Amino acid sequence: MMEREIFRKILGRLRKDELRPVLQEWGHLGKRLHEIDFSHSKHSVHSYVVKGFMKNYPNGHPDAVGKLDLLCLQKHSAKRTWAVYHLKKEQDSPPNDVADPKEFEQRLRRELGVDFKKMELCVLQHEKALWVRICISKGSKTKPMLKNATYCVHFPHTPVLIVTNMKAATAESIKQAFVNVLGYCDIQDIRLTGRCVKSLAQLSLNKYSQGSFSQYRLNQVDLQPLSHGKKRKRTESEESITDPRIVFVNQKEKKQRLEILNDTFGPNPQPTLEKIEYKLETKFHGNHYAPGMRNQTGPFHCRVKFEGTSVIEGIKNLGKTELAVVPLPDHLAKVHSLAKNHFVLQDKSKANKSVQDSQT
């Protein structure tokens, strides 16, 4: 039966130690959950789960697949690439935000039901956000396919929507449905992508309190510095070499460099981004080595990509290890406050100024 395979596929994504808590939260097994022995092989545990579910619901349950899929995704959200959208509102329009998952589901079902006759919709609340799974079937008779499911994360009372796996055919309808349900007038892709949902949320929601301002957001700043006496400062040296014959000549420059980096990036861990892309459309600036290019007036088209596990942290470390000259340019150093990771760098000229003005 198709449902058995779908269940196996979803359960296969979980690790062995995650099976029990997820199934407990799922709740569709009821008392049969205690009958399952989790020390057996994964394959046999999955068979028990499917059998138990079939006994409880011989005719199936419409929301079971969706809920299980969403619970698995919450555990492994880093496996997918997410894109962030920003909802735009006309000024002075009444708020229509939703915080209750059931109400959100009802509203979405009404909106999407207009365009699509057959779809699976599931809304769950997880860590202060509403996670939505929308699975739309192409024809009226075919069942919705697992790989076509679109997943969205919405933080209530904020204009931010984080989406993954949106298919081109249904993208417009889904976007419009969210705009209508939440009472906004438009939705825009802010060119911010990544794998960690938490970091993406941090970058888009806390746009103006990143870098050194994160200290205020996280209550790390002493609000009354004069109320107690100064403690004696302990001079810590990074190098643990205690040989007195070794003298570090560049301590001052090092300290200055670290101070500048601390000012720009702040002392707290940076939000993780996997990739930052730049499209350069400026004039060629390597003329010192290639004098023949001095007469070129057109832009030198090239693209630059920084990739890694946490690129913003990496850029800070480039400055620390002297592989980059500090102070770093703004479009590299201030990525944490710009809420996007695809940039276009152009020369400042009158023609470009009008383009930039129209974009902001």
Add this chain to the structure above:
Amino acid sequence: MAECTPLSQITNTTSSTGRVGRSWTQRQHTPYTRTPRSRCLTGQGKTVPLARTPQAPRTLSRIKELVNKTWRLYKVTPLYKFDVGSLRKYSRLLSAHLDAEYRKGIAVGVESEVADSARFSLFKGLKGASGDSDAIEITVKAKPKSGQGESKVVLSAILCSVQLPDDAFLFPESFTFLPVMMVKGGVGLTKQIVSWLEHQFDCHITHMSFSPYDLSWMVAMWGGCVPETNSKPVEMMYTVPKEVEGLSRITMTIDAKVCKELWDSIRDPTNNRFTEEEEAAFIKSLESHFFYHFKVKLTAMYLNRVVTSIAVVDSSGRIKFYSDDHVHRVLRHITEVAVEQIQQK
């Protein structure tokens, strides 16, 4: 006075411009005392009068088989007593060896196919000059384990040498020098074939890897070759040193047209050889353009992978050709690098 052919009249061979005297280009602190011939863009060196005749169409089509596939590169020391006439004998011996390895239980469970037959054949069209030996192709076919179905090619290896430099090994007649081996196939099977070749011909076969310096030469030489159709942007991928936690690679992709403009502005059109200054100018100008925008020193990173319109090469020795017109040029340079690496050992 040396005759110089302008670049616009590139053909497969031209008359030799006469080699520059050794003392003129001898520099003390460079790895090359003489600009190697593979830096030569027009493919000259030994005059090959016979090659002026147009190549038969079937040889061209064999080169097409090399294009758009990823090959692993190996370097091969000279083969002792390799006889081009005994190819059938070698095919039999290799098939028997593969069969024996399978029966020993070494290849069990790894591949779903059982390597059935190996065949040695001549691969025409890859010779660069008359001094080169003919290229040899080894094809291994396998039948699927279920016993049904046709046997298909599981591994394909090509041993070749394209325009060996003159002062490469002076070896007696019993040695055949085919320094470059390109392999496409499974790792286990490749190992078996390599061990058989080493045993049979008393040679030494190792992976070929390219240093960032080699890769920067490749991108500098070929960055300006933009074919009419199917031009790809020139890409250089750098890996970041391990001390920088969080950032692992930086990739710079340059549009093909502007790259060609840069290349043309650096090149001296009267000189057919690509010099060290031109290579340095190309790479340094791109890195300084990068530095202007990002204040990041690319010179401190390791160049790992290079993409041009005619080939993709990465530091672990994997290569993919995009254009059949330029396969010769690329292989000429690879032969040169292979010979250098063998000589250094």
